[in-house]
Amino acid sequence: MQSVWPRLEPLLPLVSKPIQYVGGELGAVVKDWDSASVRWALMYPDAYEVGLPNQGVQILYEVLNERPGVLAERTYAVWPDLERLMREHGVPQFTVEAHRPVGAFDLFGVSFATELGYTNLLTALDLAGIPLSAADRDDRHPIVIAGGHAAFNPEPIAGFVDAAVLGDGEEAVLEITGIVAAWKAAGCPGGRDEVLLRLARTESVYVPRFYDVEYLPDGRIQRVVPNRADVPFRVRKRTTMDLDAWPYPKKPLVPLAETVHERYAVEIFRGCTRGCRFCQAGMITRPVRERSITTVGEMVRDGLKFSGFTEVGLLSLSSADHSEIGDICSGLAERYEGTNVSLSLPSTRVDAFNITLAEELSRNGRRTGLTFAPEGGSERIRRVINKMVSEEDLIRTVVTAYTNGWRQVKLYFMCGLPTETDDDVVQIARLAHEVIRAGRAATGTRDIRCTVSIGGFVPKPHTPFQWAAQASPETVDRRLGLLKQAINADRSLGRAIGYRYHDGEPSLVEGLLSRGDRRVGAVIRRVWELGGRFDGWSEHFSFARWTQACADVGVDLDWYTTRERGQAEVLPWDHLDSGLDKDWLWQDWQDSLSEYEQDDCRWTPCFDCGVCPGMDTEIQIGPTGRKLLPLTPVGH
Amino acid sequence: MARNQPPANQAPVVQRIRLRYAKRGPLRFTSHRDFARTFERAVQRAGVPIAYSQGFTPHPKVSYASAAPTGVASEAEYLEIGLRARVDPAEVGRRLDAALSPGLDVLDAVEAGPGSLADRIDASRWRIELPGVVPDELRHAVVAFEAAAEVPVQRLTKQGWRTFDARGPVVLIRVEEPPSEVSDVPCAILDLVIRQVTPSVRPDDVLSGLRVVVGLEPPVPPRATRLAQGTLTPQGEITDPLLADRTGAVTGVPPG
Structure with a gap:
């Protein structure tokens, strides 16, 4: 397969940050095209600087390339300056390793962490010469597969993708590879339709074309049914069990270009059962599966040695909840003491334990910021969202951080939560004032600050809030304004409080794409035709373009976003099985409205969310009782 | 707690080594900042005993002679590193060259004598x-x-x-x-x-x-x-x- 490099190279001096299109990363793999039997192009549909560090793509890239006969390369969204030149000079969407045209691959896998990447998918398809509409593709075109969290409701892009995979990808990509390899080896019998049918029969690959959606006269969905025999009524998510058996990334990609995360990231567990009702990630990744302390230790050792990174991120949805997090932190801190390696833990749990861990990790003197996420300003709203933290605990925790030497903490909140009133949001100001007042008193200094960071809440599929009405941008923006006033109402305290917020309009579009059905596909296409690109970037996002597109294709934005759904309504993703029992979700939604909290099933009896029996999985947590051995001291 | 103080002293520089390196082919699109980050990681991977600056955020001791513009290839870029332990310059050159991507190639490595590199360019x-x-x-x-x-x-x-x-x-x-x-x-x-x-x-x-x-x-x-x-x-x-x-x-x- 011919490289497009000779045609691309003359364009690069004319664009910004050309290095992002060059490849050459440490950890990149270039395989012989002709001796590969199955070839994947993997895409993260955002700019290289955001897409390269993405763990999902890096893991699948390595898992696939480790297999003989399988070739995987990566591609990212090109910025509009290069897109224009590529169109002018007829250069197709390319992979960064060997600059091969994406259209020549067997499979084109796109990982959607956010729905705002949908327009970038269309750009990539179009530049690749792949028809935008899946129905227009033939045997020459790659099979386009969506993955990532947004794939739990792929209906808005159902017309653009050939298939979608829900859940963990490690085993799924290998199974798909096997099916495609066998089909190709047999001479591609039955063409595209046949290979898609074989994928659908696994019951864990969703092929939208094999399902018909019927609507009621009022616009709601009547039903979603298979339109051919032997495809399943519901498609199940994939769950990788035993993370110790999948210690990826082993060879993390180390870019030449600057990217948003420059660190070796290791996932210390997957899943979360804290039960925050707004959190789609926590709902769709159940059950909790821990990586053992010893595997974490080995991955960090080997990952740093391979990459030369000097920063380690211990990632998960709530890292302080690992059953052996204390030993992991102290073991790593000991191992890297006296070196210039820094360790970080995304710290959002609001309790003193988090500070102990952060203390441990900053032995080298490098302090990362402390972030707490109370999410809601009043105790009432925190009960609604099941974020169990009392005001007293919150203030005590932040003050402990100040007395332990942190001068700055970040507090994360959401606006527009179900049942929220103006007062719930204004309470955030009171809380922030209280934090500063108590912090000043405890430290005896005025040199402490906190930052309040707040964004609009977007109801997501497969959560108890999937039925909720999203707050209108006007409501969100008004409350954000009230909060700002309230913070600054006390000038002395207000001066110590930073305030960062996101406008409500992008959230509404995210809401449309999150809970949309197949009819929303026309909006995405129209927005793209009107020039929509990089919708996750405020400088590229245009709300006017989305409202115009909705009007052009006759989609009612409010109906999809600010409308509350009833229990009996068929939701666009009901045929996609995340394992969560719909009755349980409804009950949790009702509990939320009556401000009734739900415990974590790691420490209390099972509350029957349905995932473990439905998916044949189980909670996998320690403690293992093992320790990180001091190993060979590194450095010095 | 006495937390608002810089961490323990970093080891002093005991040897300075000057390198000549090339930026070739597609990697000529590496900007100077990109190169600096990449080089620091290569130093880590190669196990070169680099010295660090003092302070809260210690930086590896690397200084550069004027860098070629992004997109311009070069056979003659220069930098100097400060080390906390003495090593054979040729060995350092070999190890760094092996740790850097092909296209970023170390061509020469010598122990620094008196005078500054900048004065000779x-x-x-x-x-x-x-x-x-x-x-x-x-x-x-x-x-x-x-x-x-x-x-x-x-x-x-x-x-x-x-x-x-x-x-x-x-x-x-x-x-x-x-x-x-x-x-x-x-x-x-x-x-x-x-x-x-x-x-x-x-x-x-x-x-x-x-x-x-x-x-x-x-x-x-x-x-x-x-x-x-x-x-x-x-x-x-x-x-x-x-x-x-x-x-x-x-x-x-x-x-x-």
């Missing part, structure tokens, strides 16, 4: 390939450029558009004879020696100058390579800036 030699430009067309432009006393050109900098003279610092400008093999596409080659001044005059500024004097417009972006950096001799040659270090080492002059 006042000019560069550049080679610019201009695909699609006929050599005679380029010769015509060069004659006009040389004849001009001043060639004001503009460049967009972070402070906005700046106008400066591209002619003054150009010590030598000539058209190389094209290679003997016949090709469908003509490709003129420019040989340039430019003195380092402030604001710096780069190869693209000289190309802008050729546009200013005779309207030369290459159909595709030209490809520039820095061939050498160093001290400009009265004969117009460029002296290897590491020569003095190498000579010093041979004659047994103790470093630093």
Whole structure:
């Protein structure tokens, strides 16, 4: 397969940050095209600087390339300056390793962490010469597969993708590879339709074309049914069990270009059962599966040695909840003491334990910021969202951080939560004032600050809030304004409080794409035709373009976003099985409205969310009782 | 708790090593900042005992001589590293070269003698390939450029558009004879020696100058390579800036 490099190279001096299109990363793999039997192009549909560090793509890239006969390369969204030149000079969407045209691959896998990447998918398809509409593709075109969290409701892009995979990808990509390899080896019998049918029969690959959606006269969905025999009524998510058996990334990609995360990231567990009702990630990744302390230790050792990174991120949805997090932190801190390696833990749990861990990790003197996420300003709203933290605990925790030497903490909140009133949001100001007042008193200094960071809440599929009405941008923006006033109402305290917020309009579009059905596909296409690109970037996002597109294709934005759904309504993703029992979700939604909290099933009896029996999985947590051995001291 | 103090002292520098490296092929699109990050990681992977600065956020001791612009290839970039333990310079060079991506290649490594690297660099030699430009067309432009006393050109900098003279610092400008093999596409080659001044005059500024004097417009972006950096001799040659270090080492002059 011919490289497009000779045609691309003359364009690069004319664009910004050309290095992002060059490849050459440490950890990149270039395989012989002709001796590969199955070839994947993997895409993260955002700019290289955001897409390269993405763990999902890096893991699948390595898992696939480790297999003989399988070739995987990566591609990212090109910025509009290069897109224009590529169109002018007829250069197709390319992979960064060997600059091969994406259209020549067997499979084109796109990982959607956010729905705002949908327009970038269309750009990539179009530049690749792949028809935008899946129905227009033939045997020459790659099979386009969506993955990532947004794939739990792929209906808005159902017309653009050939298939979608829900859940963990490690085993799924290998199974798909096997099916495609066998089909190709047999001479591609039955063409595209046949290979898609074989994928659908696994019951864990969703092929939208094999399902018909019927609507009621009022616009709601009547039903979603298979339109051919032997495809399943519901498609199940994939769950990788035993993370110790999948210690990826082993060879993390180390870019030449600057990217948003420059660190070796290791996932210390997957899943979360804290039960925050707004959190789609926590709902769709159940059950909790821990990586053992010893595997974490080995991955960090080997990952740093391979990459030369000097920063380690211990990632998960709530890292302080690992059953052996204390030993992991102290073991790593000991191992890297006296070196210039820094360790970080995304710290959002609001309790003193988090500070102990952060203390441990900053032995080298490098302090990362402390972030707490109370999410809601009043105790009432925190009960609604099941974020169990009392005001007293919150203030005590932040003050402990100040007395332990942190001068700055970040507090994360959401606006527009179900049942929220103006007062719930204004309470955030009171809380922030209280934090500063108590912090000043405890430290005896005025040199402490906190930052309040707040964004609009977007109801997501497969959560108890999937039925909720999203707050209108006007409501969100008004409350954000009230909060700002309230913070600054006390000038002395207000001066110590930073305030960062996101406008409500992008959230509404995210809401449309999150809970949309197949009819929303026309909006995405129209927005793209009107020039929509990089919708996750405020400088590229245009709300006017989305409202115009909705009007052009006759989609009612409010109906999809600010409308509350009833229990009996068929939701666009009901045929996609995340394992969560719909009755349980409804009950949790009702509990939320009556401000009734739900415990974590790691420490209390099972509350029957349905995932473990439905998916044949189980909670996998320690403690293992093992320790990180001091190993060979590194450095010095 | 006494937390607001810098961490323990970093080990002192006991040896300084100077490297010459190349930026080639596709990796010529590496910006200076990109290179600096990549180099620091290569140092980690190669296990080179780099020294760090003091303070809250210690930085590895690496200092650079003027870097070629993003997109310009180079056979002659220079940097100096401070080490906390003594090592064989040639071994460090080999290890760093192995740790860096192909296309970022370490060409030379010597222990630093007295004097600074920057003081030994006042000019560069550049080679610019201009695909699609006929050599005679380029010769015509060069004659006009040389004849001009001043060639004001503009460049967009972070402070906005700046106008400066591209002619003054150009010590030598000539058209190389094209290679003997016949090709469908003509490709003129420019040989340039430019003195380092402030604001710096780069190869693209000289190309802008050729546009200013005779309207030369290459159909595709030209490809520039820095061939050498160093001290400009009265004969117009460029002296290897590491020569003095190498000579010093041979004659047994103790470093630093």
